[in-house]
Amino acid sequence: MGDKKYIKLNPAKMGFKFRGVVPPKWQSILLDALEALKRDMGASWNSRLLEKEIFWLNVWQDEDDLENDSDIMKISDPEIAKALDKWCRKAVHKYCAQNAIIDGYGFVVNPIGSQPQVWHIDYTTDVAVVWIPMTPFTEKNATQYITLPSDTPKDVLEQVASDVDEVDVDALARGVDYLIVQQVVAKPMSVLYMGRGTIHRGIRNTGKDHRVAFFISVHFIKDYEKNYPYDSDSLRASEPSIESF
Ligand SMILES: O=C(O)CCC(=O)C(=O)O
Ligand SMILES: [Fe+2]
Numbered sequence: 001m002g003d004k005k006y007i008k009l010n011p012a013k014m015g016f017k018f019r020g021v022v023p024p025k026w027q028s029i030l031l032d033a034l035e036a037l038k039r040d041m042g043a044s045w046n047s048r049l050l051e052k053e054i055f056w057l058n059v060w061q062d063e064d065d066l067e068n069d070s071d072i073m074k075i076s077d078p079e080i081a082k083a084l085d086k087w088c089r090k091a092v093h094k095y096c097a098q099n100a101i102i103d104g105y106g107f108v109v110n111p112i113g114s115q116p117q118v119w120h121i122d123y124t125t126d127v128a129v130v131w132i133p134m135t136p137f138t139e140k141n142a143t144q145y146i147t148l149p150s151d152t153p154k155d156v157l158e159q160v161a162s163d164v165d166e167v168d169v170d171a172l173a174r175g176v177d178y179l180i181v182q183q184v185v186a187k188p189m190s191v192l193y194m195g196r197g198t199i200h201r202g203i204r205n206t207g208k209d210h211r212v213a214f215f216i217s218v219h220f221i222k223d224y225e226k227n228y229p230y231d232s233d234s235l236r237a238s239e240p241s242i243e244s245f
Contacts, residue, residue, distance in 0.1 A: 009125050009157040011148040013195040015182070019095045022132060022189040026087050030189075030214055033059070033084045034107060034134055036075045049111040049210055054202040056215075060085060061104035073106065088216050095130050095191050100218035103127065107134070110141050110202055110211040117201040119146070121164035124228065125197045126221050132214040137186040140207035144183045145200035152176050160199065161230055167199050196220065 022030065037057060038045045048055050057073045059081075075081040088105045103123075108131075122129060131143070146169070148157075156175035160167055173179055183203075184192055194200065205211055221227050 008154075009161050009197040011150050011152050011157075013097075013128075014145075014198045015147045015195055016131075016143075016145060016184050016198070017193045017195070018186070019130075019191040019193050021187075022191060026091075027189050029080070029083045029087050030132065030134065032080050033075055034212065034214075036077045036080045037073060037107065040073070040076050048109070052111050052113045052115065054108065054110045054114055054117060057107040057109070058104055059106040060088075061106075062102065091130060091191075091216055092218055095193055096128060096216075096218050097193075097195070097220070099220055100128065101220065101222070103217040103219055105214070105216040108202075108213045108215055110205045110213075112205050112207065112210055114202070114205045116204045118165075119167040119169050119199050119201045121160070121167065121197055121199055122217065123164070124219065124224075125161045125164060125230065126219045126228065128196045128198075128218050128220075129194045130216040130218075131184070131192040131194060133186050133188045133190055133192075134212040134214055135209055136188060137184050137190075137211065137213070138207055139183060139185055141203065141205040141209070141211040142184045142186070143194075143200050144181060144203055145194070145198050146172075147180045147182065148172075148199075149176055149178065161197075164230075169199075172199075 037059065041048075041057075058071055059073055059075060061072060075084065084105075089102060092100050092102045121127070133142075137143070153175060156172065159175070160172060169179075186192060
């Protein structure tokens with residue numbers, strides 16, 4: 001199957017799907033990994049929470065997606081790191097659409113009192129994410145997302161694809177008859193698959209707990225340099241110096 005099949009945003013792929021619950025044996029790996037990471041972080045875990053911004057702890061990322069090694073929070077316990085890595089690769093096979101290529105995994109934390117995010121698509125139009133709540137996803141802390149009608153005009157989809165880091169939802173709404181905004185509410189250890197190109201955002205956490213999720217991100221295009229049709233700057237969007245422009 002050629003890469004070209006995947007390049008456009010496709011409303012049919014957008015949205016979240018519940019894929020079941022993490023088997024108990026693997027739940028303990030995720031819990032151990034989070035505890036190990038917090039231990040490794042020491043005081044910086046709390047200082048990150050106090051910044052009240054949603055933050056990512058990338059435990060592993062594919063070399064091609066890495067701008068800078070310091071973005072990675074390696075788990076220092078090798079047993080835990082190895083078990084987690086093994087499970088993530090199995091999970092991609094089990095929970096993602098066919099031919100998914102793993103990009104990275106780690107945790108996303110939404111601290112109490114955080115700032116809401118802008119609507120966006122993660123990295124590129126070709127990326128899907130498995131989300132696993134480590135703490136409850138509630139109406140007060142969990143991800144919102146948008147699904148679009150199957151007949152959404154091509155130019156409207158292209159407009160969204162042209163700037164995945166910030167989606168103008170007002171403009172989007174003007175270009176379609178309707179769109180649907182939904183929110184995930186789910187128990188810890190639920191497996192939620194966010195399809196390719198899903199427009200979504202983290203909300204302000206008005207709950208009583210810091211919300212923690214595990215994520216595994218995947219993509220499908222094999223050769224981005226050759227086959228990704230949009231501005232490849234978006235591939236480097238995680239680099240803070242670019243984000244701030
Ligand atoms: O934490 C969330 O609910 C979503 C976070 C997110 O989408 C992001 O940081 O890219
Ligand atoms: Fe996101």
